[in-house]
Amino acid sequence: MANGTRPSDGSGRDGLRAALSGLTTRGRSFLAAGVAAGVCAYVLGQPDLLRVGLLLAALPLLCAVALHRTKHRVASTRVLSPGRVPAGAEARVQLRMNNVSRLPTGLLMLQDRVPYVLGPRPRFVLDRVEGGGRREVSYRVRSDLRGRYPLGPLQLRLTDPFGLVELTRSFTAYDTLTVIPRTEPLPAVRLAGEASGYGDGRQRSLALAGDDDVIPRGYRHGDDLRRVHWRSTARYGELMVRREEQPQRARATVLLDTRRIAYQGAGPDSAFEWAVSGAASVLLHLLERGFSVRLLTDTGDAVGGEGAGSFSAGGQESAAAAGMMMDMLAVVGHSDGAGLSRAHDALRGGEEGLLLAFLGDLDDAQVELAAKLRPRTGAAVAFVLDPAAWAGEGPGRSAGAVEGRLQRLRETGWTAVAALPGAPFADLWRQAGNAPAGRGTSGGWA
Structure with missing residues (x-):
C-alpha cells in the first residue's frame, strides 16, 4: 500500500508571506538588526554600516525564499506492509522522500502522525538531499487493540544551516492500518451437523x-x-x-452477541474481546474447511458474500469474504440492544447448516429466545460466557444460574459450552466436538 504527494511550485504572494512567517527568533533578530543598522547608517552618513545592515537584513530573507522553494519540491511516499495485521503483530511503514528539483535541500526533519495506541510518533532527521535524490526511512507500529488506525499525514520541517528560518509542511496523504482480532488454529472436530463441508455433503x-x-x-x-x-x-x-x-457447499453461520448489557469489563483481556477473537477463529477455520460462511450479530446485520443470505462463495470470493468479515470484526463494538430478537428474525426460515454462537449474559427470556435460534436440520453450538467470572467477581450466582441456562439450551438441541476465563479456545472447541449431539442432528466434520 502506497501513497504519495505531488510537489507544487509554491509561487505567489501567499507563498512568500508564509515563508516570512517561518523566521525563527534568530532570523527576526537578524532582520531587526539589519533594519536598525540601515537607519543608523542613514542618520550618521556611514555607508559601511549600511552595507552591514543590508547583509544582516538580506540573509534571513534569502534563506526564507530558498527554503520555501525547497519545501514545495520535496515529494513523499508511504508504503504500509501489511495493511491488515492481527492484534499484537507488527506492521512496517516505509517513508520515501524525493527531491524533485535540481538543487540540494537543507536539513529535513520528519514526523509521521500515528495514534497513541500504536506507539510514539516517529521522528527522523535527514541530512542534505542532493538534487533528484531519494532517502528512505522506516518504522514499525503495533497495537494490542483491534481497530482501524490512520497513519499520517506526514509533517516535514525544514531549516537552513544558519537556523534563521524554519518551515513546516503537512502532506495530505495517509494510510489506514487495520488491526484484526487475534485468532488461533483450531483442530478438526466432528460437530453435530448435516454436512461436513465442501465436497463431502450433498452434491x-x-x-x-x-x-x-x-x-x-x-x-x-x-x-x-x-x-x-x-x-x-x-x-x-x-x-x-x-x-x-x-x-453444494455446507453452510455455517457464526452469531456474535454484541449487546452492551451482556458483558462486563473492557480491554484486550475482557470477555467481549475473547468472544470477538473466538468468532474470528471459527470463521477462518470454517472457510479453510470449505464451508460457506456468514457472520451475524445480534443486531441482525450479516456479512459474508453478495449472494443470497450473504453466505460466502468459494475460491477467491471466499478469501474476499474472509477479508470483509475480519474487517468488520476489527471495528465491531457494543450494541445497545436488549435481546436477540433481531438475530432471531435474520435466522428465521433457516433449514440447514451449522450455527455457532458466542453469547454473553443471558436472562431467562433470552435463553428461551436463543433456544428458538437453533436450525431445524443442522447443528447449534453455543459458547456462553459468564460475565461475572470474566470480571473477576468469582463464580457467585453464576455457579448455578449459568449452568441452568446451559442445561436449558442443551435440552433444546444445542451443544452448549461454558467459556470461562483462561481456558484456551482450542480446548473449548474440542469439548464442543466431544459433546453428545443434540436432538435431531447428525454428525459432520468442522
Missing part, C-alpha cells in the same frame, strides 16, 4: 442431467472436448461445454 451434477436441464458455458482453453454440448453449440454458434459438477 448435484449438472453434467449428468438431461439435455433440457443442462446449463452450458462457453468453451475455455483446456476444456475436455468430450464435454462439448453440441446442441448448444449449434444454437449459439460457438463451442459450448457442460458445466462441471457443482457441489
